[in-house]
Amino acid sequence: MLPSLTLSALDGIGLVRPGDDLAALVIAALERSRERPGVRDVVVVAQKIVSKSEGRYVDLAGVVPSPRALDLAHATDKDPRLVELILAESRRVVRHRPGVLIVEHRLGFVMANAGIDRSNVDPGAGAEPVLLLPRDPDGSAARLRERIGAHFGAAPAIIVADSFGRAWRRGTVGVALGAAGLPAVMDLRGRPDLHGRELRVSETGFADEIAAAASLLMGQGDEGRPVVMVRGLDWRDAPAPAASLLRPEAEDLFR
């Protein structure tokens, strides 16, 4: 049989609210799909519903911007209260210009606006609710995996996915913020090519490629199809979390 991959959006997750048991929602959706997950299946979950279930809302109405946030808001044409939150979620500002604020998030991700999101948030979550990234996306993925594995007797890999812009290319692509049960980075060093030479590519961003693939199905209304099951993958490397996708600063030429 030829190698193939299948990606399916799980039905009926619905709107997720703070305190919802996300693992139970995903398990119920898997039960409805009548497909038992296997240990080489990957369940990709949108960051947004992880953040919502973890109650990561902040109400902009209650945020008082610091002088530094006011300055940076002026330079970027952004809401000073939002900039205050972005700074609080970040280790440093990497670049900014009008309309753009790229930071290093406290978890190490170099990304726009520290991933703080005003779209697709529940209007009931505050006067002006915004949503932060999960506190520990690798931990969220590991906990989801444990719960799903305990229920079905086999634990699929889990990816918590977001969309990031890129330095030199237009458009966002899906990336893995969190991962459990698979190697987020696939190490190919030492494997020969078809003619016995060393491979040009030594590492692939395996979890990021899976997140990008799932993003094609999730669409942009994120919550519409926030959970995607991927079947047909395989791997030999030991599992490693999404944190292993972060380029160490010593190797970084662009920070």
Added chain:
Amino acid sequence: MLPSLTLSALDGIGLVRPGDDLAALVIAALERSRERPGVRDVVVVAQKIVSKSEGRYVDLAGVVPSPRALDLAHATDKDPRLVELILAESRRVVRHRPGVLIVEHRLGFVMANAGIDRSNVDPGAGAEPVLLLPRDPDGSAARLRERIGAHFGAAPAIIVADSFGRAWRRGTVGVALGAAGLPAVMDLRGRPDLHGRELRVSETGFADEIAAAASLLMGQGDEGRPVVMVRGLDWRDAPAPAASLLRPEAEDLFR
């Protein structure tokens, strides 16, 4: 029916050599798969076999490095002849350090080594053959699409895919070097979110996400599974080539 995507590697492309009729090879593989392509199917073709069919080999044995290439080779621990070719394929050096040479390719891609590849090249193509990127990947995609469409009566979209590293994340991911018949960038501006607010994400790198998904199947022995068919996608935007994925220099904060 729930939304789903299927990716299938086409069988029997085999090793591709300079002058091979790549469109004929892909058409034959599609015929063998017994699946007629539709106008919303996407055929993803590895850059490497496009370059090979276009005869983009250069023999390092015949390259004489310039003084500038010798300097840069010293600074990057690379073969001076390879550096000479990288410079010839590039508009400028963006960053370098030992082991790393990031350039702006003459086509605008910011990438390592101008995409020049010593792995998986045919040992018969010279004493020390290396392979350059296709001369015009969007043109290559358009020509493949025209030939396949003429044969089957319906033209699938085509992506010519490569793998790029990222500034702040480890591992390469699939990207679109060339595209025809689909919007390489998907414009979401003006579309409302689930609650009527403006979407955070305004553009997605649609063709890049498809290339990343296909890369999961192509694997790293590139030539093993160099053609992947993707079914289940849809789009409303007008087709635009992969060149539209390049961030204009005026917007670039990292060049």
